[in-house]
Structure formats: structure tokens, C-alpha cells
Amino acid sequence: MKTVITANELNEMFFENYVEHHLNSTPDGYTERHFSSKLITGAGSFWDITFDGIYIGYGQLSLSKRTQINYEVDRDAVMMLFTFSGCTVMQHDGLKSDVLIEAGQHNLFFLNEQMGKKEWMNHQGKALEGLEICLTPEFFMNFFPENGRYMQQFLNNILKKRSAVISNYRTLVTPSMLQILQDIIHCDKPMALKKLFLSSRIMELLMLQIDQVQFDDKKHSISKGNKEKLHELKSYLDSKLEPEFSLKTLAMNFATNEFTLKKEFKLLFGKSIFEYWNGMRFDYAKRLLKEGCSIKQLANQMGYSNPQNFSTAFKKRYGIPPSFFKMS
Numbered sequence: 001m002k003t004v005i006t007a008n009e010l011n012e013m014f015f016e017n018y019v020e021h022h023l024n025s026t027p028d029g030y031t032e033r034h035f036s037s038k039l040i041t042g043a044g045s046f047w048d049i050t051f052d053g054i055y056i057g058y059g060q061l062s063l064s065k066r067t068q069i070n071y072e073v074d075r076d077a078v079m080m081l082f083t084f085s086g087c088t089v090m091q092h093d094g095l096k097s098d099v100l101i102e103a104g105q106h107n108l109f110f111l112n113e114q115m116g117k118k119e120w121m122n123h124q125g126k127a128l129e130g131l132e133i134c135l136t137p138e139f140f141m142n143f144f145p146e147n148g149r150y151m152q153q154f155l156n157n158i159l160k161k162r163s164a165v166i167s168n169y170r171t172l173v174t175p176s177m178l179q180i181l182q183d184i185i186h187c188d189k190p191m192a193l194k195k196l197f198l199s200s201r202i203m204e205l206l207m208l209q210i211d212q213v214q215f216d217d218k219k220h221s222i223s224k225g226n227k228e229k230l231h232e233l234k235s236y237l238d239s240k241l242e243p244e245f246s247l248k249t250l251a252m253n254f255a256t257n258e259f260t261l262k263k264e265f266k267l268l269f270g271k272s273i274f275e276y277w278n279g280m281r282f283d284y285a286k287r288l289l290k291e292g293c294s295i296k297q298l299a300n301q302m303g304y305s306n307p308q309n310f311s312t313a314f315k316k317r318y319g320i321p322p323s324f325f326k327m328s
Helices: 137-141 149-159 175-185 191-219 224-237 247-253 258-269 273-290 295-301 307-318 323-327
Strands: 004-007 012-015 017-025 031-038 042-051 054-063 067-071 077-085 087-091 099-102 105-111 117-122 128-135
Touching: 042 191, 054 175, 054 191, 077 087, 077 099, 077 137, 077 175, 077 191, 087 128, 099 105, 105 149, 105 191, 128 137, 128 175, 128 191, 137 149, 175 191, 224 258, 224 273, 247 258, 258 273, 273 295, 273 307, 273 323, 295 307
Parallel strands: none
Antiparallel strands: 004 012, 004 067, 017 031, 031 042, 042 054, 054 128, 067 117, 077 105, 077 128, 087 099, 087 117
């Protein structure tokens, strides 16, 4: 395998020299390769797997200079791209703009084979580590939900063979995604089960990506004015210890209605108003305990009938009784 590399600071072309460690292949088209590479700008290790129209590639690359890697897409592909450390800037002739993917982030692309593909990889003091999964558009569209603004736009781009990114917003790798990615990277299943295992994990990962994009689609549909109101409400709740809590009053005070208030607060902050407020007032109570406030006084302020009920609720939340903070 040979890939043309451009180190933009050196302003010259040179070739990546791969040393293949081993190659596994089966009569049904499953291929797995492990190889390492030494470059003028650094070194790395890589492996990739190909089967049934699915490509999985994982690599670790240490770079001393900002390096541009150019290579062509040999077929139309939907690419799931994840960066664990370092950063990647996806460039492609068909994309409207470059797409930055930093450590702990991911995105989903459609890449037209006729447009060519480039990736910028920037060292930034850390080794680059990432994983990409390429699917055929036909495979992807079998499971693609058409609802949602971003979803429909992405689908239209695939049908019209226009390279596209599904979202321009910052998308974070969740703990659930990370677990699946680790399962893929460290899969040690027997060959007979490996394709089945990898296919199932890829489907789970794709579902989580699409769910996150749909959530972001709804979140970013909140108007700028409402976002400002919701942030004002959040600041108000941050220091409200008393148990009085009326959605109707909050909606009136922040010039909206109860339905919109409940729906958009949860979309923006990931918790219901009550969940957020209850958590913040316990955190606030913990701070007051450290400052010398009595358990009886806090129980009364927070609306508990007696200090024991408050202590039980406090211990359930933090795993330790409030008296711990009185003694510390």
C-alpha cells in the first residue's frame, strides 16, 4: 500500500513507507492487515479490516510537524470518523468547508469518490489516534431515519452524490460510544464470529451517532431569544434553596409558556427543570453545611418535615450523611 504524503512546512512530496506485519484473508472476502510506517515527520502503526462492503481503519500516529495526508476514495462512502487524541481536519473537494474533529469528538460524512479526499492531521503535542468506519451508501440508507432537518439534508446529499457532513456542530464521543469503539479495536473473537460481532457493534455505534445528531437538531432549533431566557432561568435556579417551585410562575416570570419551558430546558441542558433544580439545591445545601449552617436549619429551608428526612435524602444523593461535612 502506498499513500502520497505532503508535509506542508517542508513543501515537498514524499511517499509513506509501510511495513506489513501480517495479512489475514478468507475466501469470503474478509481481509485484515496490520502495518507500521516511518515518515519524515513521524511514525505510526495501523490496522484495517474489510468485509461485506464495510471498511474499518484504526491508527496511532506521532507527528513532529503539521502534516497533510492525501488519498483518494475508491468508492462512494459514508464515513464514521472518531478522534481519540490529537485532531483531524477533514478536507474534501466536495465539502463546503473544512471540518475540525478534535480529541473526543466524532462526525459522519458522505464522500463522493469522484471528488477526492484529504485529511489534515495536526500534532499539537499529542499523538494522533483515531478510527474510521466506511459503509456503502446502500447499507447506510437501509437504516437511515428521514425525520429531522439534518437527516433529510444528509439523505438528499447522498441521493444527489454530493459530499457532505451531517452536522457542523461539536459532537462528543459518549461513554456508550467509547465502549463500543474499544470493543471494535480490541475484538479477539474467532474468525467465524468476528464479522458478525463487528457488524453488530457498528450498527449500535451508528444508531448512537444518529440519535445524537437528532438530539442536536432539536437543541439547535431553540431560538436565540429562548436560549437567553433559559440561561437566565438556570442562573436563577442555581442559588434557589427554598422548596417553592411553580412551573406556571417560572413561565410567567420568563415570558414563555409551561410546555415550551419544560421541553426546551431539557433539550438545552439534558435534564428536566425539577431534576436540575433539585440537584443544584442539594449542592447549594452542601456548600452551606461547609460554611457552618446547621442541618436543622437547612432541613427547614428545603421544606423537609424533620432533619432526619433531609439527612436520608442527602445520604441517598451523595453516599454520606450531612453530618460528615459538619465534622470536617
